[in-house]
Amino acid sequence: MTSDSATPAATASGLLRASPLPALEARVLLAHVLGWRRTELITRGDEPLGAAAVANYRALEARRAAGEPIAQIVGAREFYGLTFEVTPQVLIPRPETELLVETVLAAIEPIPYARVLDLGTGSGAIAIAIASVRPDARVQAVDRSPEALAVAARNAGRLLDRARPGGALQWLQSDWYAALAPSSTFDVIVSNPPYIAAGDPHLDAGDLRFEPRGALTDEADGLSAIRAIVAGSGPFLAPRGHLWIEHGYDQASRVRAILTAAGFVQVASLPDLAGIERATGGIAAPQ
Structure with a gap:
């Protein structure tokens, strides 16, 4: 033998x-x-x-x-040039989400010590990528999942300089804005929320079968989380503050309508590298 x-x-x-x-x-x-x-x-x-x-x-x-995702098997995925720990408790970072990072960085480019809020941070990919480029920025990241926040904190500890001039990146367990201090204000709010509609066949196919369902779908029409983020943003946005949200490939026009109805100005959608409108945002109207 x-x-x-x-x-x-x-x-x-x-x-x-x-x-x-x-x-x-x-x-x-x-x-x-x-x-x-x-x-x-x-x-x-x-x-x-x-x-x-x-x-x-x-x-x-x-x-x-x-069918198990490669990222979960090896426990890591590269995003914005950084290697993030990935577990079944967090959404796998995807290349199209880098568009949000680039958009936020452009918005805060002229603002020293810019204040950024990342809603539904998951692995911390968006917040950490922004902080890696802008170490002076004051970034706060929230998620309702303590398991996701633990992954995000480990990623930050490994990927970021602990002595950041703008102070440590802050993590907070919160259902969107619920646990934020009422006095909190931000120059930019950014989110990659659950936007897949309940019953969408994609939820039962490919990698999505292994990812946290709550990070993928709102168990409704795919827009309820986006409506909540837009509706709750007012008290937390600085004058002329930006709000940017990732959404599905066919949701751009509806997200623009939600932002416009809420009083945002300069509302626009941006295409990803495939030419698909993936991020929509606007500026808080002057009071």
Whole structure:
């Protein structure tokens, strides 16, 4: 009887050739198991692998084949050039959400010590990305999930300088604005809220099956969280403060209508890299 390490599949090259997964996914999982850089899968591709490494890879391969997201399997996802810890308790950061970060950074560019509120922070991706570029900014991030806030705090501790000039990024357990101090005011409020309508078939497909449902859907028409964020923003926005919200691919016109009806001016929607309107915002009307 030959050992695992003597079989053709017990090398990196052999495992990748035999994998039922798309090539990129297989490479990500194998590099994670081996602790190798992706280039090493080529340069060291014919090295014999130990039985434990092979077994670990095949276990992860089976999890991915069953549909579990890569980000949850490896416990990390890159966003805005930073690597965030990801668990089943938080939404997986997605490239289209980087549009929100860029938009907020543009809005606060002329404001020293800008005040930013991130509603429904999840992994902390938006708040931490903003703070990484603007260490002077005073960023407060809220989420109703203590488990999500724990992940966000760990990400901040690993990714941000603890001695930030503007003070530490602040985390708060809150259902939107409920736990904020009444005197709190912000130059920008930003949110990637749950915007998928209940009954949408996407909720039962792909990665979404494994992500926290409460971060994906409002269990209504997909706009109730957005309405709540817009309606509650008034007392917390500084004069001429900005509010920006991510939404679904077909919701831009309805979100613009919600903002306009609430008295916001210069309401606009911005396209992501695919040309889809993904973020809509406006400026609080002068009092």
